[in-house]
Each structure stands twice: as structure tokens, then as C-alpha cells.
Amino acid sequence: MNFIAPEQVVIYFIDFLFLFYGLYALKTAYQMIIHFDFHSSSALQYSLEKKNILVSNIITFFIVLNIPVFFFFLYFIDSLAPTVPGAMCAVGVLNSTPYGGYLVIMKVINLFLLGYWFLINRFDLKTYGFIYTRMKYWFLIFIIVMLFFEIILEVNLFDSISPTKIVSCCGSVFGGEPKFFNNLFLDLKDSWSVLIFLLVFIAMLISYIFKKLKFYGVLSIIFLVVAIYSLIDFFSTYIYELPTHRCPFCILQKEYHYIGYLLYFLLLTGSFMGSSVFVLNKIIDYPTGLKWSKISIYLSTFYLLVVFFYVISYYFRTGRWLSG
Template sequence: MILHPGVLALITGSAITLLMLCYAAINGAMIFFAWNYNSSSASQLALERKTYLISTLVNYGLGFQIIAFVLFIFTMDDIHRLFVGAMCATGSLNANPVGWYALLSKIIVFFLSGFWIALNYIDQQAEQYPLVRLKYALLGGIVPCIGIDFTLQLTYFLGLEPDIITSCCGSLFGSGGESTASSLAALPVFPAMVAFYSLSIILISVMVLNLAFQAGVFRYLLALFSALFFVLAIVSMISFISVYIYELPTHHCPFDILQQEYNFVGYPLYLTLFGGVYFGMLPGLFQPLKNTAGLAEIVAGVEKKWVQCSMISCLCFIAFVTYAICLSKLTYFL
């Protein structure tokens, strides 16, 4: 194990957060089975006070999980210098292959945490807390995911040793390899660009329709295209975006762009991408809540802000990508 500040912060913070969320899940289960808003008993009043405190605790815990995702990426990039053969976060993750599973779990927990926080916000805007049972049932499913994430993260960090000789992005994202990453790197650049910008136009058009009309079908379409855009954006990052940033037709690593050498451009790229996709999925995911008594106006009022946030984030991401391509000295297309 490497005693790096980021590693210690992630392990300690994640352990404390997991304990907090386990405590919250246990109390949430008690609230789930005993909740009856129509009752005026002393036990119900106690539950109403408790649910506010538990929800606040969960908000902070899941908020840490979102921050921990960014810290994990930063730490992976920062510790690469400790391994022979590593030049970026790819080398750090290859030093113990469990790291790739930890990264995937971080992404999943990032979105699950964000969805629960948004659900809790909607619930607390309503007078009768109609989503209490739903949000605590979901919490019961999220906590095991966070437990798995913590286990993968701890296993990864415990398996790291400074004397490990690791491979880096040249072997993993080389177009001549047989891995999935190599296959993505080998995609022709021009067709990938056409697909990326075509889906970008479709996504922004759907956002405009969502701002102009209230039909639920547009909310579902936005969630669908946001998810598709996330996948295609990651593929494009490997296929051509990184190529133009590095100005090297053979360099497809999605992690080197996080480094100072490239002005840390990866951070605004990934933050706007994740933010745009997250806010873009919320209106579609929460559309069924409009059928719940007392929530139709609340959801309708907040989903416009979600669409606006998603549009701003996605436009910024597309602008960053376009700016990098236009300023690049590379003219490699095929």
C-alpha cells in the first residue's frame, strides 16, 4: 500500500461515509415500515423529525461519494510517478487491475448518489413527504453498491507497491492491440467525429424541445439521448478528441489530458460531460413522479432548471472539444 495523502483521504473518508450510510439505511428501513403521514401519533412525529436528520446525513454521505470520484481520478494521475513504466493514470490503474473495476464502480456510485440527492430534494419540497418510502428503499440498494465500491477501492490500494513495473497507455490504447480500448483507438477519426457531432445536434435539439413543450415523451427522449451521448463521448475521447489535444495520431489515452502538460484540460471536459449527462437524465427518470399526488407542479418547476443545466454543460463540453480540434496543429482525419 502507498501512503499517499489522496489514498489515505479516500480510504478514511469512504470508510466513515460507509458507516454513516449503513446507520442511515438501518434507520431508513425502520422509517419505511413504520411511516404513516396521516397518523398524528407521537411515534409518527418522531419519525418525521428523524427522516429529516437521516436525509441530511445521507445527503452529506452521498455528496462525499461524488467528490470522492473526482479525488480518485486526481489521485490516480498523481501517483503514477511512483511506478516504473507509468506516465499517467492508466499506468496507476494497470499497476493493480482491480483499479479499473474500482473506477467503474466510482462512476456508477457517482450517478446513483446524484439521483438520490435529487429525489430527496423533490421529496422535501412536498408537504406530505410522499417519497419517503421510495427514497429509503433506493437507499437500501445504493448502500451495498457503495460497500462494493469501498471493497474494490481498498483492494486496489492495498495491492499497490512502489516496486511494481506497470504498462501504460501506449500498450492499452494502442490501435494495434486486441483489447476493447485498442479497438476504440483504431476507429476511423472522421466517421467518429461525424457520429459525435450528429448526436450532439440531436441532443441539443431534444433539449430545446424539452424547454418548449411539457410532453413526457421529450423527457424520456432526453434521458435516452443523454445516456447515449455519454457512451459516445467516452468513445470519442479515445478515438479522436485526445488525438487532437496531444497532436499525435497514435496517442489515444483519455487520462493524459488531466496533466499540467496539457493545461489540465481534461478536468473541464469530464466535469461538463458528467454534469450534462446527469442533469439530462433527471427529467426522464423523474417523469413518473408527476403521477404522485402533490408532486406534479414541483417536478415540473425543477425539471426546467435541470434541462437548462444540462444544456449549458453539454454545450460547454462540445465547445471545449471543438476549440481543441480547431486550435490543434494536427490535420489527421482518416
């Protein structure tokens, strides 16, 4: 196992905690699926209900922990750039191995899955008869398997980072056409990417106004994808004030006032709240879906205002638009 920096120990320690408690959660999940019966008054049922509360608290703890750990991971990867020849930011570090891009995507997916489980669990504990118990434990098994894959990717990533291998910087990865990031194809023209971004946002706004909540939930997932594409292909150039600098990670650095952390928090939280309306539409009631959609549209609007602030600010200061 390759240890690159002290921060890696923190990440591995959290992974160890998950593996330890994840195995316990898997055992409990099996017992809950097979033996849980709300109408039973047996000692086994009483024991399962106590375990249900314990597992709920454990998973909730990991969800709360996973959010700052995700941003800590991004910060750590970005901080490794000086140790990897050719890397200017996290892109070079992630692109130095076959696992980097997929690991970031896996982490985002697992964050969303854990969030969905947390919401399902809240409704289950409030519902008479715990009617969602078996469903949430089947879902939990799936999430634990996904998190195991994430840890495997993470270990392989750190083991594959070499201080002697020269890698491509973000300018090389995102600066030309076609663009590749760990074999993930990125070839969307900047004018089209920002237009699609605006059209999806307008569709979300209309869906929210007319209370089409399921459709809004689907659009919020699409919005996450097109927002990241447009950030890479258009908005990042105005943050850097350089038409050839298109990178989703340099905005995490001090030179740009760590604005990337705010942007990703707004984007991920807004998309999660919106997508939850669709994913959990069979569980939540209408007022809850409306409240989540309201939070989502506010966060998404704030994200839009922030990224366009850089565009408009640049134009008023220079009197011209950037062109790459």
C-alpha cells in the same frame, strides 16, 4: 492493508465515515419503510420524521463531499504513476490491477445514483404527505450496497498496486488496435466515434428544441458514453497534438493545463442533469424537466465547443489534420 501514499489515508477516512453513517442510514431506512405513516400522530412517527431530516442531511453531506473526492481520487491515482514502473499516468496505475477500470465506472455510477437520490429527497420533503419516502429509502438501501462494493473495489485496488510490477503505459493501452482497458473493449475507429458523437449531440439538440424530454434524457446517457469514446479515439490526440497519444487521463496533468477536470465536470454534470429528466420523469413536473434539460444542453454544448476548439486551433496553426 497496503498504504502507498498519505493521500490514501484521506480516502480511507472518508470511506470509514461512510461506513459508519451508512450503517445508521440502513437501520433508519428499514424503520422508515416498515413504520413510517404520515397520518399517524404517535411518538414513533414523530421520531421517524426527525430521523428522516437527519438522514437527509447526512446523505446530502456525503453527496457534496463525494464530488470533490471523486476528482481527488483521479488526481491521486494520476500522482502514483511515478511509483509504478511503466506507468505514465493514471491509466498505467489503474491497469496494473484487475480492479481499476471497474472502480472508475462504479464511482461514476454511484455519483449519479447519489445525485438522483438527492433530487428525489428534495421533492419528497416539499411534497405534502412525504409520498416518496418509502421509495427513496428503498433506493437508498440499493445505493449504500453499491457504495459498499465501491469501497471493496477501492481497497482491492490499493492492495494490488505493486511498485515492482511493470505495467503498460497509456500509449500501449490506447495506441493500438484493438484496445483494451482492464478488459473493457475499446475498438471504435476515430472517424466513426466523432461522427456518432456529433449525431447524438444533434439528436439531443433536436429533442430539446421540440421538448421531447424523456427522449432527451435517454440520449444524454448515450451522449456520456460516446463522448468518452470520442475523447479517447479522436479529441485527445488534438489536445496532446500527437496522433498516437490517446488517453483519457493525461489531460488531467499540468502539461495540458488540467483541461481534463473541466471536460469531465462539464460532461458528467450535463449528462447527469439530462438523464435525471428521464430517470425521475414520474416525479418531476414539466417546467422542472425543461429547466434541467436546458442546463444539460448548455453544459454539453460547452463541452463540444471546448473539444472542437483544440481540433480547429491545431488546424489553423499547422494547416493540416492529425492522422493516426
